[in-house]
Amino acid sequence: MSPVNSANESSKSLNFIQAIIEQDLRQGKNEKRVHTRFPPEPNGYLHIGHAKSICLNFGLALQYNGMCNLRFDDTNPVKEDIEYVESIKADVRWLGFDWEGREYYASDYFEQLYQYAVDIIKKGAAYVCDLSAEQISADRGTPTRPGNPSPTRNRSVEENLDLFGRMRKGEFKEGSRVLRAKIDMASPNMHMRDPIMYRILFAHHHRTGDKWCIYPTYDFAHGQSDFIEGITHSVCTLEFEVHRPLYDWFLNQIVEIDTYRPQQIEFARLNLSYTVMSKRKLLELVKNKYVNGWDDPRMPTISGLRRRGYTPESIRYFADKIGVAKRDNIIDVALLEHSIREDLNKRAPRRLAVINPLKLVITNYPADGTETLEAINNPEDELAGARLLPFSRELYIEKDDFMENPPPKFHRLSPGNEVRLKYAYIIRCDNVVKDHATGEILEIHCTYDAETRSGMPQSNRKVKGTIHWLSAAHSRVAEFRLFDRLFSVENPDAAEEGKDYKDFLNPQSLITTRGYVEDSFDQVTPLEKFQFERLGYFCADPDSSSDSLIFNRTVSLKDAWAKIEKNSK
């Protein structure tokens, strides 16, 4: 199950990042250390795409006996918040990774970063620019046309030092001046056209408060933060590929020795079918109430998946299966669903539940008779043991398990037909009681074969189907939330002629209904997982109050109906 194990056992098949690391190790780079980091900006909740990055970075550290830091890339105070810091830490921990106390913040390095900037100014490689944001943007040119140099590009070192110091002191208005690296306004790489290093922002920072009014940009902070922390392999997503020359340029300005230098390596971010992944869109879904928050079980956020019933193991397994490469990809969401089924099959105890009840009366069973039957908790785990189930004359079965006029390969109950009640008796349907006015089926009458109780000598008589059931008098009501994919199309982002992703929201993505569960269900703890026979995997929701049990559906079992329909053609 662990990504680490599988990486070890298949030492032959390395992803390209492992190949780079192993080569670095062979060449004795960086004193043969491997040190990675997971560097989220605390401006939103983590989603399954971040999980890929977390598993990758922490996994690499584990595999190569290295370390992985948790670093908050908090260089833009206007977007960031402590709430996000807390949720990110909780999610990483929940996923099963440990940063062993190495919880760092780019904001911890503001003073050091400032000194680096001063050093670069002294070398004549940075200058204070007085242009407006609009003017800078206009002067940058286009990818095919070179930009114009700023009029202040050739200020003296002394003047730049003075101005930069006064920027820090708060003498200038927000947006009036920036510190820029003096690189090449004609570079074919837009990021090398005198990129911004510092901007003036009179904003309250969630950690440094009002100490600073100038903040470094991502480009000026990231590589240096990596350097300060001794990161060897700075793994990030593909969109930063064009930033790499700049990453290296800044490092070259501040590092003289050549024995250690962090290296940026890019990989393709995760895309999932039937899912949107961009933080902007997820935020929009939350704000416009299309979902009930970041942790809505339909969301691809880690907290949403958790409430949906996903386990950390299943997500790590998934991250391992999808691999790492540089080409754009859209992973089939079926692989995610396979991952949770794989895990839950082994560990989720089985329970009986009826979501859409139909009353079934066993006419030859004593009216006030009850008995208790033994039921296996998990056929795939002997240690899970067994429990006792009450049985009586009046039962509930699932409406779908009965058909008055069944198609050819229908293996469940129909008039004149036999079926086994799981853990109980074989029954035969004798009669269907209907409402005369509406024709609606009210209840069905059956007779049972007393010799066929599970475990009895005669019980191994074969019948085509087995259905689940609950004693009407001994079951309790519970609320079920049935989840389906949030989007009804494979690629909601590929907007076709004027449509956008919101037009593809699946109105059936959440169905709330009441049903019955075994009476013994009162000690369910939040987020406990169950497989309800033939209904799928469910997890007890933390919102559930003591007198009403609420279950969230994780993934359904494959739809039996689709098969029946196909077979009966």
Place this chain on the structure above:
RNA sequence: UGUCCGAUAGUGUAACUGGCAACACGUCUGACUCUGGAUCAGAAGACUCUAGGUUCGAGCCCUAGUCGGACAACCA
């Protein structure tokens, strides 16, 4: 019409230093089952983007194309 990156079954990912294109998910068959789930057995599915070249031999190396993506925030 700039720079950088990418291209291998439906979807992903492999193929050590050139040597029979493999694995997983999905799909389809069948078997088994006290859930039609799970499990087990099997099948289909790839001119490795194109065209040249190097080589005894190319998915891999070279050249030229094609297609796709990223880049013009004082976001990360």
